[in-house]
Amino acid sequence: MIRLRPTLIPTLSALALATALPTLASAQDADVTPLNADIGFIFTTFMFLVSGFLVFFMAAGFAMLEAGLVRGKNVTMQLTKNMALFSLAAVFYYLLGYNLMYPGDGWSIESVLGAFSLTSLEPVGLEGADPDLTYASVGSDFFFQLMFCAATASIVSGALAERIKLWPFLIFVILLTAVIYPVQASWKWGGGFLDAAGFQDFAGSTVVHSVGGWAALTGAIILGPRLGKYKNGRVNPIPGSNLALATLGTFILWLGWFGFNGGSQLYMDTAGNVADISRIFVNTNAAASAGAVAALLLTQALYRKPDLTMILNGALAGLVSITAEPLTPSITEATLIGAVGGVIVVFTVPLLDKLRIDDVVGAIPVHLFAGIWGTLAVALTNSDANILTQLYAIVVVGVFVCAASAVVWLILRAVVGLRVDAEAEINGLDMHELGMEAYPEFVRS
Secondary structure: OOOOOOOHHHHHHHHHHHHHHHHHHHHHHOOOOOOHHHHHHHHHHHHHHHHHHHHHHHHHHHHHHHHHHOOHHHHHHHHHHHHHHHHHHHHHHHHHHHHHHOOOOOOOHHHHHHOOOOHHHOHHHOOOOOOOOOOOOHHHHHHHHHHHHHHHHHHHHHHOOOOEOHHHHHHHHHHHHHHHHHHHHHHHOOOOHHHHOOOOOOOOHHHHHHHHHHHHHHHHHHHOOOOOOEEOOEEOOOOOOOHHHHHHHHHHHHHHHHHHHHHHHOOOOOHHHHHHHHHHHHHHHHHHHHHHHHHHHHHHHHHOOOOHHHHHHHHHHHHHHHHOOOOOOOHHHHHHHHHHHHHHHHHHHHHHHHOOOOOOOOHHHHHHHHHHHHHHHHHHHOOOOOHHHHHHHHHHHHHHHHHHHHHHHHHHHHHOOOEOOHHHHHHOHHHHHHOOOOOOOOOOO
């Protein structure tokens, strides 16, 4: 490395500045202000990227929530599943899912075959020679939509924790993110028949959250409950390993939801759109807060002590509930919608236990039941929504996802097996499936 003597530095700096002054002056004289047609494109693209970053951070939230709510002997398994599912979603949504979700002029043999082509996302094809300045860059839209796809897969992970094998689960994730999620999402967000029917789902209470919930419910039924969860007609609570991590995960998800709902405004090219985004943020926060408070008060009334896990899931249920329509409600209405979501969680968690459906983290009450409520609640504040159309879409998506998921789960069970053996479940999936523990210094039950 060549180091200059300190005495030479001022002289050289002055010389460089003098040399650069004509260039700086010419740059200042040039008009570098973006064209009016470009400004909306720039800001909307920027919104998608920032919102996508926030939704990406939700992957950390899911990982921490699940790591906290499973037993110590299964923490590494949950962290591995979350790392793998997001990465697989990124690969297979690119390979197939994105093109299936946006088939162009409608479903046809040509559009399905065209979905297997990668050209629409290759570097040259991201924008082409003439980008659409009325919207945003294709790359930013793809990035934002990918985050929603990955979030759907994350929902399934926690519900089936502590007894499912790693590789069958990851195979299901591939099919969920490459085919199941994109196909049903195309029916609404790809301009399909549900969109044409007038179905309203602003940011995905049904398209994202209920889909993950239906897939998780189907898997939980086929997989069966954990050993010892239900015995002699009683429900045996199985506490998680770290409620601090679960709480951290909930706050991370809460933060990420501002990108989830705010970015779904889809445009940031006018003052009106920016004002709408701020309204969405306020309503999203109000619903989450109300869901947490409702769960806090209700568990105190029912059990004489507040239940932290219910409070955490109450906040998440409030967020899911407002996701279908975070713009049209007033703050008061958003608060009430979120509060109902919190109440739903408190009553449906024990309902699943009565049905002997073992959901380790409460993903099904949060994402499925609160997602159904949020989708129906759209009709309360959005004049464009019809309650029967909303219900029709819920049923259509539910039937499709349950049928498709059941086929995949049953084939996997028959071919490679879904569940670890009893000894592995008792000793923990960390050592059996991965050969490493999250907390090797401690003996975990």
